[in-house]
Amino acid sequence: MKNLTVGDIEIKLSKKRARSITTRIRDGEVIVSAPYYVSQKEVLEVIEKQLPWIKTHLEKAGKKKNNSKLKYQDGEKIYFFGNEYELKIAVQENKRNKVNIDKEKKQIIVYTSIPEDKNAIKRAIETRFKKELIEKIDELLPICQEITGKAIVSYDIRKMTTSWGICHIKERTVTFALQLAQKSEEEIKYIIVHELTHLIEPNHSMKFKEYMTKFMPEWKRIKKEINS
Numbered sequence: 247m248k249n250l251t252v253g254d255i256e257i258k259l260s261k262k263r264a265r266s267i268t269t270r271i272r273d274g275e276v277i278v279s280a281p282y283y284v285s286q287k288e289v290l291e292v293i294e295k296q297l298p299w300i301k302t303h304l305e306k307a308g309k310k311k312n313n314s315k316l317k318y319q320d321g322e323k324i325y326f327f328g329n330e331y332e333l334k335i336a337v338q339e340n341k342r343n344k345v346n347i348d349k350e351k352k353q354i355i356v357y358t359s360i361p362e363d364k365n366a367i368k369r370a371i372e373t374r375f376k377k378e379l380i381e382k383i384d385e386l387l388p389i390c391q392e393i394t395g396k397a398i399v400s401y402d403i404r405k406m407t408t409s410w411g412i413c414h415i416k417e418r419t420v421t422f423a424l425q426l427a428q429k430s431e432e433e434i435k436y437i438i439v440h441e442l443t444h445l446i447e448p449n450h451s452m453k454f455k456e457y458m459t460k461f462m463p464e465w466k467r468i469k470k471e472i473n474s
């Protein structure tokens with residue numbers, strides 16, 4: 247991968263065995279792949295033409311209500327259970343990192359002795375979010391099991407980038423994405439119902455969709471929201 251800059255936009259260029267130049271935007275990053283034989287000048291010409299399209303998509307990605315772009319700096323926006331919070335970094339000497347969630351002031355305060363250690367701040371927030379998410383799922387799971395008439399043996403939470411949940415049908419367990427801690431209760435409930443419905447219907451078939459409509463008449467709207 248090579249980094250290029252066009253205007254104020256950073257582009258990751260990868261040369262591949264391909265027939266044409268393709269541009270993708272993933273997690274707010276512009277990735278261009280081009281065939282080996284195409285020169286950088288040619289690539290830049292193509293990107294120039296795509297600039298309006300790239301800009302619109304980047305703007306959209308920037309408005310996304312998620313924490314994937316977080317730099318763990320004081321004053322940043324951070325999402326927690328569907329609400330926008332302000333991230334506060336408070337310096338406190340000789341203390342272990344601590345995370346406070348002020349639901350009234352909508353602030354998430356991280357107490358740390360090393361504010362430069364962004365990884366430690368990130369880990370502290372993730373640990374706290376995981377704990378909060380477990381509490382939320384424990385509260386919602388019995389309700390969702392009642393709705394679907396299906397129960398799981400256990401669940402776990404992991405960082406996942408491509409899905410909100412995975413149902414292990416044989417084991418009757420579910421893995422939930424830690425990123426659900428950013429999402430609203432309604433959206434979390436939708437994911438739980440979705441995963442439990444897989445115990446009735448493994449695939450996203452018509453039948454699956456019919457069950458979803460029966461269990462959660464609003465599911466299509468919620469699905470759109472959680473993925474927007």
Ligand SMILES: [Zn+2]
Pocket residue numbers: 440444450
């Ligand atoms: Zn599914």
